[in-house]
Amino acid sequence: xxxxxxxxxxxFHMSKDECMEALSKHANIKAVITSTVWNExxxxxxxxxxxxxxxxxxTDWMSETETSQWIQNMISDHQADGSxxxxx
Numbered sequence: 001x002x003x004x005x006x007x008x009x010x011x012f013h014m015s016k017d018e019c020m021e022a023l024s025k026h027a028n029i030k031a032v033i034t035s036t037v038w039n040e041x042x043x044x045x046x047x048x049x050x051x052x053x054x055x056x057x058x059t060d061w062m063s064e065t066e067t068s069q070w071i072q073n074m075i076s077d078h079q080a081d082g083s084x085x086x087x088x
Contacts, residue, residue, distance in 0.1 A: 001078055002029055002037045008074055010052065026071035 005027060009019035016038050020031040042049045 001075075002033060003041065004078060005029070005071070005074060006034065006038055006041060008070075012070075022067055022071060026068050027075055 002023070005023055006019055009022065014022065016035070019038065020034040023029040023034045024031050
């Protein structure tokens, strides 16, 4: 579940810190877990993350309300799919 949520954060051009904050606040996932999974994804996909970090710019893509709703929808969709929520 954490990897899936991080991938969604990447789609919205969120930084690692923004992703950790959003998942902590809206999905109750500890920042250290998000950071660990993010680091592993960086190791496995070095070229992607190098490109991602070079192209990333600091713009507010969504309001706080939109971010909250978006994350809640992802969590609900993930749980409705019958996926194991113990991936946290």
